[in-house]
Amino acid sequence: TVCDFIFRLKGILEFACQLDNPNGVQSQSTISKSFQDLRSKVTSKNIVFTVCNSPVLIWPNTGFQSSVESLTEASACGDILQWIESDDGGSKKSSKKKDKKKSGPTVVNMKLLFEVTEPAGNTAPSLIRVSTQQHCVKMPLPLDCALSVTTDERLETVCTGLVEALNKQLADMEEVVLQYRKGSSFLVPQPFHFQLPEPAGLITVVYPAGVPDSQLQAVREDLHRKFELPCDRPYLRRANAFHFPDAAYKDGYLRNPHIHLNPPNIEDAKLYLVQGVYSYHHYMQDHVDDNGWGCAYRSLQTICSWFQQQGYVETAVPTHTQIQQALVDVGDKEPRFVGSRQWIGSIEVQAVLNQLLGVTSKIMFVSQGSELATKGRELANHFQTEGTPVMIGGGVLAHTILGVVWSENTGQIRFLILDPHYTGGEDLQTITDKGWCGWKGPEFWDQNAYYNLCLPQRPKSI
Amino acid sequence: MGRSYFVDEAVGEYLSGLQAAPGSCVTGLLAGQSSPQRDFVVLAVQTPHRESEGQLKALKGVSPLDDIDVEWVTEHAKQVSRMLPGGLCVLGLFLVTPPELSKDAQNALKRLIFAVEKYIIKGRLWELSEEDVTDRVTLHICSKTKKLLCKTFDVKDPKSSAKPADWKYQTGISSSWPMLTCSVEVDLQIPVTGSSSDNTDKCMKDGLRRWAKQIEAAYCLINGRQALDDSELISGQAHVCSFQKKNPKTTNRQTLPARIFVSDEQSELGERSSALVQVCSGSMRVRGVVHCRAYIHNNKPKARHAAQAIKRDIINTVCSRVEMFLEDLCINEGSQKGLCSGQQALPRRVFAPMPISGLSVCDYMFPDESTADVAERLKEMLDCETPEEDIDTSLENNQLFSIISGFEITDSQDDDSSKHVSEIQAENHKIQKPPKYYAVGSGRYSSFMCGPCSSHCSPCHSHISTVFQLMEKAKMFV
Numbered sequence: 001t002v003c004d005f006i007f008r009l010k011g012i013l014e015f016a017c018q019l020d021n022p023n024g025v026q027s028q029s030t031i032s033k034s035f036q037d038l039r040s041k042v043t044s045k046n047i048v049f050t051v052c053n054s055p056v057l058i059w060p061n062t063g064f065q066s067s068v069e070s071l072t073e074a075s076a077c078g079d080i081l082q083w084i085e086s087d088d089g090g091s092k093k094s095s096k097k098k099d100k101k102k103s104g105p106t107v108v109n110m111k112l113l114f115e116v117t118e119p120a121g122n123t124a125p126s127l128i129r130v131s132t133q134q135h136c137v138k139m140p141l142p143l144d145c146a147l148s149v150t151t152d153e154r155l156e157t158v159c160t161g162l163v164e165a166l167n168k169q170l171a172d173m174e175e176v177v178l179q180y181r182k183g184s185s186f187l188v189p190q191p192f193h194f195q196l197p198e199p200a201g202l203i204t205v206v207y208p209a210g211v212p213d214s215q216l217q218a219v220r221e222d223l224h225r226k227f228e229l230p231c232d233r234p235y236l237r238r239a240n241a242f243h244f245p246d247a248a249y250k251d252g253y254l255r256n257p258h259i260h261l262n263p264p265n266i267e268d269a270k271l272y273l274v275q276g277v278y279s280y281h282h283y284m285q286d287h288v289d290d291n292g293w294g295c296a297y298r299s300l301q302t303i304c305s306w307f308q309q310q311g312y313v314e315t316a317v318p319t320h321t322q323i324q325q326a327l328v329d330v331g332d333k334e335p336r337f338v339g340s341r342q343w344i345g346s347i348e349v350q351a352v353l354n355q356l357l358g359v360t361s362k363i364m365f366v367s368q369g370s371e372l373a374t375k376g377r378e379l380a381n382h383f384q385t386e387g388t389p390v391m392i393g394g395g396v397l398a399h400t401i402l403g404v405v406w407s408e409n410t411g412q413i414r415f416l417i418l419d420p421h422y423t424g425g426e427d428l429q430t431i432t433d434k435g436w437c438g439w440k441g442p443e444f445w446d447q448n449a450y451y452n453l454c455l456p457q458r459p460k461s462i
Numbered sequence: 463m464g465r466s467y468f469v470d471e472a473v474g475e476y477l478s479g480l481q482a483a484p485g486s487c488v489t490g491l492l493a494g495q496s497s498p499q500r501d502f503v504v505l506a507v508q509t510p511h512r513e514s515e516g517q518l519k520a521l522k523g524v525s526p527l528d529d530i531d532v533e534w535v536t537e538h539a540k541q542v543s544r545m546l547p548g549g550l551c552v553l554g555l556f557l558v559t560p561p562e563l564s565k566d567a568q569n570a571l572k573r574l575i576f577a578v579e580k581y582i583i584k585g586r587l588w589e590l591s592e593e594d595v596t597d598r599v600t601l602h603i604c605s606k607t608k609k610l611l612c613k614t615f616d617v618k619d620p621k622s623s624a625k626p627a628d629w630k631y632q633t634g635i636s637s638s639w640p641m642l643t644c645s646v647e648v649d650l651q652i653p654v655t656g657s658s659s660d661n662t663d664k665c666m667k668d669g670l671r672r673w674a675k676q677i678e679a680a681y682c683l684i685n686g687r688q689a690l691d692d693s694e695l696i697s698g699q700a701h702v703c704s705f706q707k708k709n710p711k712t713t714n715r716q717t718l719p720a721r722i723f724v725s726d727e728q729s730e731l732g733e734r735s736s737a738l739v740q741v742c743s744g745s746m747r748v749r750g751v752v753h754c755r756a757y758i759h760n761n762k763p764k765a766r767h768a769a770q771a772i773k774r775d776i777i778n779t780v781c782s783r784v785e786m787f788l789e790d791l792c793i794n795e796g797s798q799k800g801l802c803s804g805q806q807a808l809p810r811r812v813f814a815p816m817p818i819s820g821l822s823v824c825d826y827m828f829p830d831e832s833t834a835d836v837a838e839r840l841k842e843m844l845d846c847e848t849p850e851e852d853i854d855t856s857l858e859n860n861q862l863f864s865i866i867s868g869f870e871i872t873d874s875q876d877d878d879s880s881k882h883v884s885e886i887q888a889e890n891h892k893i894q895k896p897p898k899y900y901a902v903g904s905g906r907y908s909s910f911m912c913g914p915c916s917s918h919c920s921p922c923h924s925h926i927s928t929v930f931q932l933m934e935k936a937k938m939f940v
Contacts, residue, residue: 011725114726115722116648117647124861125648126808127747128804128806129806136740136745138740186739188737
């Protein structure tokens, strides 16, 4: 079933408790009691959902009331769209022009609020003073619940579902808090959403803040078992968290520009593409003027971004300097290499991937560019099993290969190329229109030059 | 191009009716509402007489202008500010002088207006926004010619000079002003670090400030519509509230219910990865329901200004009663403050009709006070007689029932009596049923805890009379 909507509810609830003795036996039940109070709060009549960028307020625990008359219990959740103001009109033009593929479910963002008016009683305030020595603990719980639904699902069901999700998330948070607490040191429980293969779908896992993925291996193993996920690739590392379609990436790099392209229509051919998410790195980014010499570095950065975003590494994408230093560190280059504008090739890319990321790569050698047209099977296999971007260097140029369309029968082949020689800004329209990310035929390669390809291998880990 | 003050005719009558002893001055306050385009004055009150005034007359050769008790004027201004509901504030001062002092009156007024503003904003938990008007009006009246000279000063700029302003009389300025109302549940848990009374004050202030920011940032519905943008406040159906039923001459006024929605988002706690833990010597909790009111002029007001007015009233009312309580405590308990435990009622808010305009003013009643005390204060601070039956005490309920349940005399020999207290208090918090009493042991009052101060002494001296009254009512005496 394809889900048309994701309803996402976010809000901060403050956890507070007073502990007489943080190391005492009583402290656990005090903490649990505070969580119980928070669960009561989210099932009370005072909670309100507000739909972002709209005048809609919903009281989910009062038999469904909304601030907008036409939205009732019986309303389909899709009806809510007409009330939401879109952020800007500008983006609409480009989407009409491009023959774009459907970009995924519509996200409806909601915020959790509490009403402080309309109280049950009317008794004027008192001041209650307690003077015992206590540890006063305060922690903001970053609640974040998401529900995938189809367009005809009733809005009321969605809201009830979100309340249940809040309750469950608080219970999960309590478990994490208690498990990782040391005396009066509490770690903030943070929710992460993951899009798993059906039937699991969109799930949420709570991880303790500050505990690195490497220390959460056992937790992931349990979850892989529970959701019957393959044990050789990561699905539940923080980097694998579901990226909501409407959210911009804070770092400003474009993600997967290739999804906006239609693959060439070749008879009898199959499509083999990079799996997962990468960022597009190219000339002139990060205030580094590498025009004319940095293309292989940029391809390497694209590959590193893939390993980071699939959750294999937590290190940031390396800078030109860091790449050069890594080559010096492995003894491949002299120290004066650092800060120079010297080119690198596939072998250097392989060496850096190993040194900085612990990733091994295979090298494929092609003695003439015309031969690349015959490497369909190897490339298809690579994208099927490893699914990593491929760096190709030869002649005077380096590029990244993101996939192939290849017919086993006719041998016809097209290459999906991501070109690091682009010097402009992160303008998706230009990049796709002008072919900076685009499908190329075998004539794209210098027919006489020799080429080396670096094919990075996925580590077998979760 | 100065400001325009639209003043209720009745204010003019009050001002002309003022009697000044020959050669002396009369100071007083002007209250109302400012909006970006124009200002409205709905109340004038002369500074009440101070007992020590007799002594001042003995000083010869000192100009009456220099004799003005600035401290007393500012104190009066602060007291009156506390009595004004949301949307209304002290807008300025008036000064009546004999003709020979008119020349120096401007300087006196300038000194006073800056002193008053400075004193009023002390301890306030919200900041003025860009849009708030910072001009305050000074009105000089010559006692002989009755001539009015109206000027404004920008209190944001200590170097500002007087600007001319218009003073225009009109009838029924505020008769159609909508009244926003709401009841707000407050439950603040405030940790206390350190043990001195200064610490208690600071912790309380910090805790209240955090809560005030939450209220300021809160989502607001007025009469069912969101109050965010520049849309105008369109008054919907009028609700007749109990106050209007008591005072039929105010039936023109619409009541707009406000609803407030908060989130716990606090930027200071924002991106933490671990909890904030403080070692505290204790904690304070402010818990209960406050009734709030605000007025907004009806010259095309914006919805968000109305929202701001009611929010400020919510913040002010909680802040005022805590301040008053702590001031009172300071006088009574002295250095013992901050060290003992227990539950005490904060003064509760009552409303009365404002002189002249038909708007309402408020006051705060301590548990041991009555409407007679309120009437006396209204007379002194607002210079008006208020019949006791016009004082509405029904909007906030007396905390006495929830506290008196601390007078539980239990069957059990259980030492953990504080646990019982909180259980019963939780029960009674919502339902106003009379508490149950149980006899214990040999004497009727053997195992007795003093509710208001929780000391384990049979009713302590401060509270014994209240206990007896209630026990009499509950027919505990055979």
